[in-house]
Every structure is written in structure tokens, then in C-alpha cells.
Amino acid sequence: MKTITLILSVVIYSMIIPGKAIAGDEDKLKLSFSNPEEPGLLIIEMINGNIDIQGYDGKEVLLESLPPKGESHEHKIPEPVLPDTEEGDEEISKEGLKKIKSSSFEINITEEGNKIKIKPGLTNINQNFNIKVPYACSFKISTVTGNISVKNVKGELEMSTVNGKIDLDKITGSSVASSVNGIIKVVFKKVTADAPMAFSTVNGHIDVTLPAITKATLKMKTDRGDIYTDFDIDVEEKKEKSHKEDKPGQTETSWIKWTTADINGGGPEFAFKSLNGDIHIRKGQ
Template sequence: MKKVSIILLMILSAFSLSAQKDKVDTKMKVKVTPDLKMAMGPDFEIDLGAHIEQAMSSIEGMFEMNFGDEEGAWKEAYQQDTEELEIPLSKPGEKGKLQVESHNGTVKISAYSGPTVKVKMIKYSKKVERESNENGMRLLSSGGFNVEAEERNNTVRVETEGWNNRVDFEIQVPTNFSLEVKTYNNGAIEVDGVNGEHSIESYNGPITLNNVSGSASASTYNGEVKATFSSVTANAPMIFTTYNGNVDLTVPAGTKFSTRMKTHRDIFTDFENFALQKTTPKKSKEGNGYKVKYEDWVEGKLNGGGAEVTMETRNGNIYIRKG
């Protein structure tokens, strides 16, 4: 287990360094040389090829996925089982909150005019074959849903318990609902038409907010962050960040905010009333010494300025669009 952990850290470090120069190709395939070895001393040698191959095999087995699959092609190898449930609210017609935590799968949330929260779960599992295969045995099932849902005082919480089986969520909520969504593997998040205060976080997948109202904070490690607002709550700070992807923000023409932006690439806007500010250094005393530091931030004001909106990406562009 220690060997696998060490190799994983080496792989992640290598990907992190390469991502600083070029955007990661999600279809990239890595071929490991079996006889790759590293000498650690006159009497100690590590067979890196064997350990990396073992580590990559362990990852694929853990998450039930093939790194070489094109988008959507993996579905052919799995059967889909669907369950739906409807969760009543303690205070129908009043503002509520939805909390979702998904370990493996996408989350799509849309607003509708009803008084309840509707949850559709799509579980992907190995196809059950009629014919026997290994040792005369045939697959009957690869497990259940492992999902919990509860409601308390107009707050609905939905959570998956395991990592091995992928479960995609399609959820409908009343229009005036705040969201707190967190995903990990295969974790693309899409929100459509919901009005509230939103906290959206994905480790591996893009985030798309369509025609939302209110305020939002959205962050991911790998994927684009795209947010389109029909209206923005005045004086509400917002944050949009990713490591590998664009940050793309669209707001109504009259929106006012002050912004801090950071990227290794370019920043674009079609707003005429967007003014950049001169970057000021941070000054501080350290003991008997003195320190001046310029941080790599671009600061500006939209329509005269307002609440602070932070936008940051390491490997992508930043777009500020007029809706």
C-alpha cells in the first residue's frame, strides 16, 4: 500500500507540472515501460515500470472505468438502473436548501414550479450476463444504490456512500432554492434556472451554471467554470476558480462589482465600462526588516465597482461577458 501511495504522488506531481505549461488532454494515454527502473543506491533498485503499472491498474479497478474510453463510450459496457423519489418539504412554497455530495457521478439540478424536491438516480453497474463465464459462474448483481436522502426544516440532503459504483443525479427543486453541491470523481455539475445562494465544488469535472439568479461560488480542479446570471444579488461577493480550464462569467449589463483576477493566460471582456486598476504592492514589516510584495493579480471595476468577485485559473482564459 505504501508503494502504491508513493507512485500515485509521483504521477500526480508529474501531471501537475505539465499542466502549468499546456492544458491536460483528457484523452491522453500513458504507456508505461515495463523495465523502467531507478537506482537508489549500490544495493537497492526500484522497478518503477512494474509499480506504476500496478498503481494504474488499482485506480481503474477502484473507480470501474477505462482511461482510454472516449466520452460516453464507457456506457456501452454497463447497464443502467434508475430510481426516482419525491421529497416533501416542511414549509412548501418557502425558500429552501439542497445539499448534495456525490463521490462518483454527475449532478444536474434544474428549477421547476412544484413544491417538492424530485430526485432521479441513474446507477451504472456491470451488465448481468445470462451465460456463465469464469469458473462456470455468472454475474447476478454488482450491488445496490448506496444513497441517503433526508429533509429537515426545508433543507434536503442527498448523499452517496460509496466510490465504486457510479450514480448520476438529475434533481428538480423549487425555483427559490439555495444549493450546496460537492462532487469528486466523474463530477460534472450543471445547474439551470435556480435562484439562491449557491456553493458549487467539483474535484474532477466542469461546472456550468445556466440562467441562475442570486450569488454563487464555484470551484473545480479540472474543468471549465461557466456561469450565466439572469440577475446578481447586490453586494454579494462571489468566487470562480479552476486549475485547468477557462473561467467564463456572464452578467446583466448593469451589474456592478470589483474584481481580482489571476491567470497565466489572457483576460477578455465585451463590457465598455470595465476599468483596470493599478496593482499596489503589499508592504509589511518583518522584525527589523521591511518587505514589499507584488502579487500576480489583475484588479478592476465593472460599472464603477461593488462587491468583490474573484476569478482565478492557472491554465485557461478568463471571460467577462455582458448578458
């Protein structure tokens, strides 16, 4: 590790939500990487809330915070406009303005060594994010309840959620994703050669689309689900026998075998594991 890892900026924002959700880029919070020429890493640690990320042609990360699901604007409008407890607001007239959300929320954003870390403060953990990132960007995103959606980026995508859905689309690079109850859906445009990947769920389905020319060794295992693929593969079922002789009447073989298969001659290991979910591996373009 370089000793010159500069903490370039440690910012704690306490901000009011912008007036409209569909505000232009100028209303969004702009975050820059310390070295914008190199692909950065965006770390988001959420508890509740959805995260929607899209790659765009720019160097900065544009962060937009949206009210949580189910709290539509219409519900907010009839709320009486009450003066805030904040001081220094008296001179500013609030007439004709709609208050969209009554409380401010805290969000901690830090940048260190080309890594931006976004972490909502404890006062308000229920928040959705709409984020635009440079195309080349890696991610490390975790939520407990909330969906993660990433589109059109190039990098390493590390995703984990407990109850949410993970939806990765038009991805170039590699991914390591896990969910407990949610679905994992990934569509790769191109995969990094020699990069192993892994996807796991307990109750959700796994649905991964790989480019047709992908070289990989697929390792699949689901206890109570099924495995589907349209790749031409010689399925080699690896029956892992118990170290001792099987007990009579034991049904263990049905739930303790890996299915391994090489596609396009084999390559890095792509592991798919679920307990109750199905595994779909599709051949893309």
C-alpha cells in the same frame, strides 16, 4: 439557532433503480422540504458521478438516479437474469423483465431545517443524478469526479469539484464555485445585489456571463492564463510589490498582481482566480 430544529424525517432508502431512465415524474423519488413555502437548501455530497439539476414549477425535489456514464443500457441487456439473493422474491415472476443493474445501491437522504442532504452510501459511489428542484432553491454541491450542471434556479449556489466541470445556466442569485481541473461556466440571468461572489480553478478556465447592468468590483488574477472581458472597464492593475526590494531578474510581477475593475460604478467584490486557466467575463443581456 432555533432550538426547535426538528429532524422531520431521516430516511435511508435502499432502492432499486426504476426500470427506465426516461420515466415520468411519478417514478422519481419525491423529497419534500419541511417548509416548502421558503426556499430550501439542497446539499449533495458526491464522490463520483454527474449531477444535473433543473428548476421546475413545483414544491418538491424529484430525484432520479441514473447509471453512470459509459454503462449504457445495451450493455446491460444481454446479461443473464439471475435470481437475486433477496428473500421473498420467489413468488414474483421475473420473466420478460430486463434487469438494468444487478446491485442495489444505498443513498442517504436527510431533511433538517429546510435542508435536504443527499449522500450516496459507501457501497455505491458511482452514480449520476437527475434532479428537479423548485425554482427558488439554494445549493451546496460537492463532487470529486463528476460534472455539475444547474439550470434555471434562483438562489445561492455553492459548488465545488475537483475534476469535474461546473456549468450553471440561467441563474438568478449568486454563486461561489471552485474546481481544480474543470471548467467553471456560469450564465447569470440576474445577480443578487450586494452579494460577493468568488470563482477559482487551478487548471480550468473560468467563464462567467453577468447581466449588463451588474454593479460589481471585479478582482481577477491568473498566473499563466489570460483575462478577457467585453465590459467597459478601466483596468486598474494592482501591482503588489514585495515587502522587500525585488531581487534582480525576478519575474514575480507577472504572477502576483490582481487586476481590479469596477463595472457600472462598482459594487460587491467578484473574485476570479486561476493558476493556469483563462478568465472570461462576458456581458450578458
